[in-house]
Amino acid sequence: MRAWLLPVAMFSLAVAGGLCACSAPAESPEAGGPAPSGDAGTVDPCADTQSAPDAPLRRLTRDEYDHTVRDLLGDTSRPARAFPPDSEGNGFDNQASSQEASPALVEAYADAAEALAARADLASLLPCSPADIGPEACGRAFIQHFGRRAFRRPLTADEQSRFEALFDDVRSAEGFDAAARTVIEVMLQAPQFLYRIELGGAPAEDTARVRLTGYELASRLSYFLWSSMPDDALLDAAARGELDTPEGIEAQARRMLADDRAREMVRRFAVQWLGLSHFDDVAKDPVRYPDFAAVKPLMQQEAALFVEHLSLDGTGDASRLFTAESTWANDALAQYYGLPPVSGEAFREVSLKKNARVGLLTLGAVLSQYGKFDQSSPVLRGKFVRERLLCQSLPPPPGNVVLDLPPPSTSTTRERYKAHAANPACSGCHALLEPVGFGLEHFDGAGRFRTEENGYRVDAHGEVISAGDLDGPFEGAGELSERLGQSRQVKQCLARQWFRFAVGRGETTSAPDQCALKRVDAAFAASGYDVRELLVAITLTDAFAYRRAIDSGGAP
């Protein structure tokens, strides 16, 4: 395979002069930062129509497992909550390189499959009645019908005959229902169910790439846009060959984005993108922030709903993720924020006009996640902006990090953090962090608005450096959010985060990935940065529809 080794420098911190401690930032070959668009290199990555990215095997995450058994069996008990946790990679729970199955997980699969099969509603799953057409014929029809949904493609002849043999064995000893339940129990542990097997079709001549089959693309679409299995309409579209063309994929992607399952998926993305997966575990000083524990779960909901509505409703304009003057809250959360009263426990859109809050930077969950136990944290907040919103990667702190900041009750946060700027070992990198985080100082460590800290007036001026179109001084969360909303880099980073989430791996410098991102960036920009168009554009890339032809290494 040919690889384009493009200079990945567009957002590299290395190009910024005068940053001693940050003079050798890690520029990761994978998922390190937005790689340059086509205009940065002399070779058009899209000129290569021969190669395709590797498509590492993906296993269902816990969420995907739960959603899949919901859609397959009608079981809403969320059995995967008892599984060992999914390990993370690139900030997401669905990355192929972090999906090794542990023995504890394998046993949990066995337990869950047994329980799910035992309580499955056979009447709703059988396409026939054994009394009408005979148990043998109905068993075969069931295997074919259920198997197509469980494996997300028609069974092969070999598979059909293996399951028929299993069915017949159990039926002769224990009867029809036991046989059907055993088929379910086995299928729920089979690799065709637990993994996304993508073998692709026949390779075109002289290329190292193969297009995924229609059924494989159906699963790519459904696990990306729904975090679940394809529905019948999608499987039928695959069967009719409709997913063999970009037009067919686009039509399905648009249909799926209008479904409630896409809303749930965006909420799931939001929580992970914003680094809130373990927000439940965030602890705050109960003396300083006595009300935080009660609103903590509400804040996480708010963040998920905020991103969901702004991404999928109205204009879908990504810049509004940063500049929206409304959020989603219920009575308790609105009260916590000091917003006009909302009645009831249900979340609703709440206007933030004439309020210091604006966009996702001022979500309570973001401010608290990136705050400390008993104070705010300009460092963590700056790091959040750099890593999650700008896709920059920062070098590690130097070895000798003695943090003797004065206690939080004595002065302002800005005063206390002066030590970093004064110490040459720290100042290089911290010049990238605090001046960004200082802009959010009107919000305390638990996300509440403040004008004073320890009796001193809050000063929320800040400055961004080494970040291209974001550079320059600013005043407070409003101006920083405004600038993030206008930034092209921020949109490109968002596109990369979505790409990682969609394909289950970090982007590489290979031509297929660079071509995909170039086209995604262009389509996103052309749509006025409509997030829905971004998601559709990802499904239309060759990186989504093709894989490198499998070299099975001389398998038997």
Add this chain to the structure above:
Amino acid sequence: MTPLLRRPLSRRTVLRGLGGVAIALPFLEVMQARAEGAPPKRLILLFSANGTVPGAWAPTGGETDFTFSPILEPLAPHRKKLLVLGNVDLKVAFDSPGIAHQRGIGTLWTGRKLDDSHLFGLAGWGIGPSIDQVVAQAIGGATRFGSLELGVQVSDDTVAARMCYAGPAQPLPPLVDPRAVFDRLFGSFDADPKVAAARRAHRKSVLDAVRAEFAAISKRVSVDDRRKLDAHATAIRDLEQRLDVVFEPGPACAKPDEPPPLPLSDPASFPAITELQLDLLTMALTCDLTRVVSLQWSQAASPTVFSWLGLTDLHHELSHRSDSDAPAQAALIAIHRWYAEQVAALLTRLDSVQEGDGTLLDHSLVVWGNEMGHGNDHSYLSTPFVLAGSAGGIFKTGRYLDRAHQSHNDLLVTCLNAFGVPVNTFGDPAYCSGPMSGLTT
């Protein structure tokens, strides 16, 4: 290859057997063989985070007449069964990719640098296996579970929160909910033997069929994907074989009470979760459900707030205060001393279980480690290691040894040798010079 496993024998069956109900002769032979043999060896790995306070950790005095430090003083009642190791360095961590805490936890039990795949900023996963998994391969084949990975409030799913690895980039997530652990270990503990036997037979036939599907798919995928699928299929086969394991509880084996539901994310639950996990861990070993366990308190760069000690700062932040910050150092000493109390409580539990001519503790090797030696400079020098138990008379305990900055890889080699794993080097050989001298009898 898993060794040939014996046929199932539930505790109830054993008791019936002893009560005179006719049971098949081979079962009795197995029981007899076990009664005459030495009790099995066990490995227990413990992890607590953020380094220590070196001046308050290291004992003073000589090898056998040492005086306990403020941090380790709670372990004094177990003095005769301890081996405290001073000045052992995580040398390999200095050269690993990743940020400081990631490197420490990822190299602690593997002895290898993290991979450089950038899944977590500067690094990827650890390159396992970790020693517990190597030991489980060697001695874990005869029990219901090859190994057991437990945690207390592990609030992260990245490389900073994984210490056990089955192999390269194959982290084993710890189980953090005592109720889930209870279900896994004791869920079918007292099931009716007939029902249990029928369920076993059913599951075996199901798993057989599942393996046939893996075999069919595996040969069609790429080499990398096949490794993943084959590992999964091996785990299925292992599970299937373990269904047949003879369950031979010692006299102290009893089903524990089901743990109460706890607010798992509430920082104040940390001690209660610890106690439940230690109870379950002890009973799992007592019942010989497994011989290899680990317990990970929080994760590298632990953010635990030790509110029950009257502290209000995150552990990690405290660990970055300067050595001259007296209140911070006092708080850190209190934290590490609390951990020593928990380790002591575990040792007390293990030492109260009589086995043969000794106790469960005598037949175990407990290794309590950390991801670094000193928090505020992220130093891997003098990483605190406390060993307890002698793994059946192999370690010469009752001592404090200054290991003069030997590499911890050497310690890992000695641990493996104690379980019959005949290696001279473990992890990255560049950081290993053979077994650590002076530890064994």
